[in-house]
Amino acid sequence: MIKKLLTGVSMAALLFGASACGESDGSNSGSGGSESSGAASTSPSANAAPKPDVADVPDVVAEVNGEEIPKDEFVATYEGQFQQMAMQAQQTGQPVDQDKLKQQTAKSMIDNEILVQEAGNRGIEATDKQIDQTLQRLVKQNGMKSTDQLFAALKKQGMNKEDVMPQIEHQVVVEQLIADEAGNIQPTEQELRKLYEQTKAQQGGSGSKIPPFEKVKPQLKQQAVSQKESQVARNLVSDLREKADIKNHL
Structure with missing residues (x-):
């Protein structure tokens, strides 16, 4: 399974990663419709893998400050999310709640559109070099x-490829936006050691040996920066949602 496109900085957990696995808060900001999740579930057949149901998806899934999120973009994203959830469902025996997953996917796409628009408002653009660097990173990650x-x-x-490249460009500008908002993050020695101890505690029961602090310090720093940028991104989305005109038609 290819890792989600929005993997850079903190976007995996914040946006598409959260939409697949996280809980939606069901809130709706701006002068839009409801983003509450439905209650229906789709149970996988005993003899066949479940299939994504997009028959009820409207032609325009949502509008963010007048910009439309069309059905074809939503379906492409939703089917990727559904495929991952269906694989988990086959392993756990838990059915995929498609109504809930659709709402979570819509919310994450709305949040991403809000960030992309804010990046545009700040004059942030993706260069060919940055796009290529992001592609190379995805190649390496996978x-x-x-x-x-x-x-x-x-x-x-x-x-x-025609579907992927706009997402890559969006990822680049969103990463720049979050970096611009977060500023120069420099985790302290105390923060890194705290993170190291937390990691040791989490992996203590697995029997795996944790390398010495100094050896994993660069990775710890990267993780600490990512966590802070994630929080910055969530705060920014929350603030922008309060000012945005959001209509969720799903």
């Missing part, structure tokens, strides 16, 4: 040898 291999794998998941 253990592949080239962007061609990455695009081929994504195509098997129903995402053509």
Whole structure:
């Protein structure tokens, strides 16, 4: 399974990662419709994997400050989310709640659109070099040898290159936006040691040996920066939602 496109900085947990696994708070900001999740579930068949149900998805899923999130973009994102959840469902035996997953996906796409618009308002743009660097990072994260291999794998998941590239560009500008908002984050030695102790405690029962602090310090710093940027991103989305005109038609 290809890792979600919005993997940089903190966006995996904040946006698409949260939409697949997290809990939606059901809140709705701006002068829009409800974003509450439905109660129905779709149970996987004993003899066949469940399939995404997009028959009830409207042509315009949502509007954010007048910008539409169309059905085709939503379906491409939702089907990727559903595929991951369906794989988990087969392992756990728990059915995929498609109504809830649709609302979570819509919320994450709305949040992402809010951030992309804010990046545009600040004059933040993605350069060809930054886009290529992000593609190379995705290639490396997924253990592949080239962007061609990455695009081929994504195509098997129903995402053509034409669908992927706008998402890559959005990822780049959102990462720049969060970096701009967060400023120069420099975790303290105390924060890094606290994170190290937390990691040791979490992995203590697994029997795996934790490397010495100094050896993993660069990774700890990266993790600490990512956590702070995640919080900055969540705060920014919350603030922008209060001012945004959001209509969720799902």
